Amino acid sequence: MANWTVDSPQRLTLDEPVTRLDVRLVTGRLNVVASDGPARVDITRVSRRPVVVEHRDGRLFVGHERHPRWPGFLWWLGQLGRRFRAEVSVAVPADVLADLHLVDGSLVVSGLRRDTRVDVTSGQVTLMGLRGQTMAKVISGPVEALGVAGDLDLETVSGELILADSAPDRVRAHAVSGSITCDLDNPRGSEIRLSAISGSITVRVREDSDLTVHLHTTSGRITSGFPLVGGGSGFGSIKDSHGVIGSGGGKLWASATSGSIALLARPVEDAADREELP
Amino acid sequence: MTAVFSHGRLRLYLLKLLDDGPKHGYELIRLLEDRFLGLYAPSAGTIYPRLQRLEVEGLVTHTAAGGRKVYEITEAGRAELRQRADELATLESDISASVEDLSALAGEIRSEVRGSVRDLKRELREAARQTRRGHWEPPPTRPTANGGPAAHAESPVLAEFDQRLAAFTVEVSALVRAGRLTDTQLRTAIRLLDGALDGLRRLLR
Numbered sequence: 001m002a003n004w005t006v007d008s009p010q011r012l013t014l015d016e017p018v019t020r021l022d023v024r025l026v027t028g029r030l031n032v033v034a035s036d037g038p039a040r041v042d043i044t045r046v047s048r049r050p051v052v053v054e055h056r057d058g059r060l061f062v063g064h065e066r067h068p069r070w071p072g073f074l075w076w077l078g079q080l081g082r083r084f085r086a087e088v089s090v091a092v093p094a095d096v097l098a099d100l101h102l103v104d105g106s107l108v109v110s111g112l113r114r115d116t117r118v119d120v121t122s123g124q125v126t127l128m129g130l131r132g133q134t135m136a137k138v139i140s141g142p143v144e145a146l147g148v149a150g151d152l153d154l155e156t157v158s159g160e161l162i163l164a165d166s167a168p169d170r171v172r173a174h175a176v177s178g179s180i181t182c183d184l185d186n187p188r189g190s191e192i193r194l195s196a197i198s199g200s201i202t203v204r205v206r207e208d209s210d211l212t213v214h215l216h217t218t219s220g221r222i223t224s225g226f227p228l229v230g231g232g233s234g235f236g237s238i239k240d241s242h243g244v245i246g247s248g249g250g251k252l253w254a255s256a257t258s259g260s261i262a263l264l265a266r267p268v269e270d271a272a273d274r275e276e277l278p
Numbered sequence: 279m280t281a282v283f284s285h286g287r288l289r290l291y292l293l294k295l296l297d298d299g300p301k302h303g304y305e306l307i308r309l310l311e312d313r314f315l316g317l318y319a320p321s322a323g324t325i326y327p328r329l330q331r332l333e334v335e336g337l338v339t340h341t342a343a344g345g346r347k348v349y350e351i352t353e354a355g356r357a358e359l360r361q362r363a364d365e366l367a368t369l370e371s372d373i374s375a376s377v378e379d380l381s382a383l384a385g386e387i388r389s390e391v392r393g394s395v396r397d398l399k400r401e402l403r404e405a406a407r408q409t410r411r412g413h414w415e416p417p418p419t420r421p422t423a424n425g426g427p428a429a430h431a432e433s434p435v436l437a438e439f440d441q442r443l444a445a446f447t448v449e450v451s452a453l454v455r456a457g458r459l460t461d462t463q464l465r466t467a468i469r470l471l472d473g474a475l476d477g478l479r480r481l482l483r
Contacts (some may be wrong), residue, residue: 011406029384031380031381031383031384031387033383033384033387035377040380042380042381044381049375054289087381089380089383090380090386091380106388107344108384108388109386110384110387118409126387126391126392127391128387128390128391142397144391144392146390146391146395151418156339162395162398162399164391164395164398165394166392166399181395181398181399181402183398183402187395195472202402202403202406204405218355223406223409223410224409225405225409262402262406262409262410264402264405264406264409
């Protein structure tokens, strides 16, 4: 067991293994990167409230001594938030269970393979190369993800959700006023559920997908790049489109209230092309 | 991040990875990705031409196994590695340094993801526009596979391009067969062609 109270920039290296990572920060930057070597905590900025690092029974905790009870409220007060400003980077083995909370600021996670939970109130979330179960929740701000596989759950109120070049088995994305953009190299039988209230939904799936498709929008329009999925029919402005791509093994469900939906076909290079071309 | 791999250092590192045992291209990409904590994941278009060049130079060989090429280092490749051991050590320490500073690394990850995301949004917006247009007035020919703003098949410029391309092939192969060239000259010519192809790919993608 080890404890540090850090009140100036400092770099810590942990000799004992880490299996769980819990971070509770108020404002600033948080970076979590998977790495082969020993776990490291790199604190590059601290303000008046020191950062506490605890390592006990494989659980690594990074946070403040007395976390404000109503972080969102305190953050709005501004002045108090500034006392908690910190910039922390953590390198941990790829198979840790990570639970990351940040009230305000930017958060980067890369390379984790098991179970990652991200909760940011206001700020931006960047996810790269994650596997396993990933859950990211932001109230205000975007979630940008690249090369993510496994199970993915994304939620934002007033930001955009963008998922680039990813092959997840299951995606659930919900946005209220932002748009959703997904480019999926989806495996067969994947399950994709996208919903937006006032934003639009753009989703591109492999042209050789097996999906049962259901698209619905109350006042937007539907564009489909697949001949078997139509532009939708319904009463007045309501558009509802059902269709099947390939054998229909997986599921794609997208619903937008006032936004439009575009379903596009992603060209698939055959194996030989993939060997030789970028 | 890619700055670490300037001046043929990626080539050297590929040799080093193959020195640990035979691997196929995809494995090499994964290993590089792991070494750079997921940040640097070179595309197949970066790796395969380099492997081909290494093969032309006789430093690696490949065997086809289950439809995939498995690359293996040759004795000449090992000799090259021994000769450039110092350079390799510097490269290793540069790589370690580049992943040492976690917050800089995270900054790179952020800009990498941001860049990809921005490109994707632009590409999909264009694809959606084309799909929508295609929906209302189906074009006589299917758009090209990558859906870019391809010229019409009948365009005179495209015809001229096809003609030039054919003439190029004919003339170059005639030149190569006419003059009795040494292997080195031929290899240089091959490298030149690879370079030109790389440039065109970059231009046209």
